[in-house]
Amino acid sequence: MSPWIFDLLAPVYNRFSHPWLVNPARIVPLLGLEGKEHILDVAGGTGAVAHAIVQASRAHLTVLDASQAMLNQVPSHSRLRTIHGPANSLPFPAESFDIVLCTDSLHQLDPQNIVLAAMRRVLKPGGRLVLVDFDPDGLAGPALSWGENLFKQGHRFLPRTELGPMLQEAGFTGRFAPFSLIQYAFIGTKAT
Numbered sequence: 160m161s162p163w164i165f166d167l168l169a170p171v172y173n174r175f176s177h178p179w180l181v182n183p184a185r186i187v188p189l190l191g192l193e194g195k196e197h198i199l200d201v202a203g204g205t206g207a208v209a210h211a212i213v214q215a216s217r218a219h220l221t222v223l224d225a226s227q228a229m230l231n232q233v234p235s236h237s238r239l240r241t242i243h244g245p246a247n248s249l250p251f252p253a254e255s256f257d258i259v260l261c262t263d264s265l266h267q268l269d270p271q272n273i274v275l276a277a278m279r280r281v282l283k284p285g286g287r288l289v290l291v292d293f294d295p296d297g298l299a300g301p302a303l304s305w306g307e308n309l310f311k312q313g314h315r316f317l318p319r320t321e322l323g324p325m326l327q328e329a330g331f332t333g334r335f336a337p338f339s340l341i342q343y344a345f346i347g348t349k350a351t
């Protein structure tokens with residue numbers, strides 16, 4: 160959905176999103192954190208996922224989002240910063256991050272292949288990409304296509320068969336893993 164819709168939803172977003180739509184505690188083990196990794200959470204919204212990560216690790220988190228109202232909800236933490244900006248031209252120098260994360264957002268980032276290329280650019284060599292998004296081939300498939308047509312917001316819920324080649328084209332290798340009954344995860348690495 161457009162960032163202006165999230166501007167309206169921001170004050171109540173956490174109440175209906177976490178842990179129902181995405182469970183922050185389930186993201187942390189996907190990251191395999193070992194030290195003080197620098198992590199970029201693209202379209203990270205209210206920072207619920209980022210906050211769970213800083214609390215569970217020594218990592219440094221940057222939450223980027225196009226909605227300032229969503230970013231205003233991000234909890235304060237010395238290792239958590241926010242950046243207001245678009246996902247398709249990430250405003251960071253190349254090779255800035257050890258991990259790029261994106262949860263429940265890729266379906267609304269347009270164009271998705273350009274966003275993936277921007278994610279690759281800001282990752283360090285060998286850096287990791289962790290995506291979680293709704294699976295149109297999962298239990299929520301019919302509801303997702305209903306929502307795509309109802310809201311007319313240009314959402315594209317990608318099946319694994321489409322996202323896999325797009326990731327490869329963008330320069331990532333990795334694997335899909337089940338995440339929930341309605342979502343998949345992709346855990347990958349910036350290919351050299």
Ligand SMILES: C[S@@+](CC[C@H](N)C(=O)[O-])C[C@H]1O[C@@H](n2cnc3c(N)ncnc32)[C@H](O)[C@@H]1O
Binds near residue numbers: 201202207
């Ligand atoms: C469904 S929310 C998910 C937020 C967060 N990742 C989470 O898991 O709770 C989608 C977020 O994408 C943001 N968004 C939408 N289009 C964007 C764009 N082009 N660039 C950056 N953020 C965008 C919205 O403002 C919103 O905060």
